[in-house]
Amino acid sequence: MDTDRLRYFCIVAKTENIHRAAEMLRxxxxxxxxxxxxxxxxxxxxxxxPSGRGIAVTDQGRQFAQRAEQLxxxxxxxxxxxxxxxxxxxxxxxxxxxxxxxxxxGPLMADYFPEENLILHELTPGKMEDAILxxxxxxxxxxxxxxxxxxxxxxVTQIDMAVYARKGCFQQMPVSEIPFAIPxxxxxxxxxxxxxxxxxxxxxxxxxxxxxxxxxESALELTRNxxxxxxxxxxxxxxxxxxxxxxxxxxxxxxxISLPSKYVRQPVFIVKRQSDIETDVIKRMAKGLRIICHQxx
Numbered sequence: 001m002d003t004d005r006l007r008y009f010c011i012v013a014k015t016e017n018i019h020r021a022a023e024m025l026r027x028x029x030x031x032x033x034x035x036x037x038x039x040x041x042x043x044x045x046x047x048x049x050p051s052g053r054g055i056a057v058t059d060q061g062r063q064f065a066q067r068a069e070q071l072x073x074x075x076x077x078x079x080x081x082x083x084x085x086x087x088x089x090x091x092x093x094x095x096x097x098x099x100x101x102x103x104x105x106g107p108l109m110a111d112y113f114p115e116e117n118l119i120l121h122e123l124t125p126g127k128m129e130d131a132i133l134x135x136x137x138x139x140x141x142x143x144x145x146x147x148x149x150x151x152x153x154x155x156v157t158q159i160d161m162a163v164y165a166r167k168g169c170f171q172q173m174p175v176s177e178i179p180f181a182i183p184x185x186x187x188x189x190x191x192x193x194x195x196x197x198x199x200x201x202x203x204x205x206x207x208x209x210x211x212x213x214x215x216x217e218s219a220l221e222l223t224r225n226x227x228x229x230x231x232x233x234x235x236x237x238x239x240x241x242x243x244x245x246x247x248x249x250x251x252x253x254x255x256x257i258s259l260p261s262k263y264v265r266q267p268v269f270i271v272k273r274q275s276d277i278e279t280d281v282i283k284r285m286a287k288g289l290r291i292i293c294h295q296x297x
Contacts, residue, residue: 006068013065059228092118095137097127098216103239112288140271141222153269156286164250165229174256179210180226181219198231201263224248
């Protein structure tokens with residue numbers, strides 16, 4: 001069955017006017033009438049009937065139009081899904097959170113994956129691991145791993161963490177008084193007991209959480225305007241500062257506390273399914289992470 005004929009008839013059924021429908025479809029009225037007659041012959045029912053100087057849709061025609069609309073919608077969805085599957089097969093499907101997508105994604109794709117299409121899912125720890133197991137994502141990048149059966153966590157490098165603020169802000173203030181911008185989304189199930197997406201050990205040192213935000217870029221905006229401090233990887237602060245004027249750059253703060261080394265230095269993992277082999281893509285991803293994460297050295 002010709003789907004174009006179905007589509008033509010649905011337009012005629014909505015307008016109940018051959019000339020108006022032909023104008024919308026950019027066809028001649030004669031060509032449209034011929035198409036409808038061919039459809040009637042194909043389905044074996046009368047779809048249109050003369051009415052005065054125009055036409056009317058028969059009762060059978062109205063029922064047929066409803067079914068045709070649904071069929072066309074289903075066909076469009078199927079066609080779209082086919083294109084999406086085809087694109088996904090050729091694409092790099094990555095899951096991570098903003099630490100590895102804000103300011104980091106451009107250099108990674110430009111230098112290590114210039115030919116690949118990218119499908120990026122920005123996910124919180126836990127949901128990222130679930131997405132890999134469900135095959136929505138093929139590779140994850142994290143420093144807050146949530147253990148899941150069926151996944152491999154490949155440590156590829158380590159990153160240093162520090163508290164950052166705009167130059168001259170919050171100097172010599174105790175941590176308990178510094179206004180922090182922190183993630184609003186909690187993290188559960190990390191082996192290190194960290195409960196915040198930024199990796200701060202809240203169970204050891206509580207902060208003054210003046211701003212709770214969903215997006216890390218919002219925290220950075222508050223920080224570069226002197227309103228808050230933020231806990232970040234040093235490589236991310238370096239990448240951020242390269243894009244900012246001196247006035248809006250962020251600098252590490254000296255704290256009145258000493259964070260344990262396991263929180264100051266975080267291992268970075270590539271996450272994959274155990275059933276997947278280590279491909280060239282994973283090797284390039286690991287190389288990119290090692291180099292980009294240590295540009296501040």
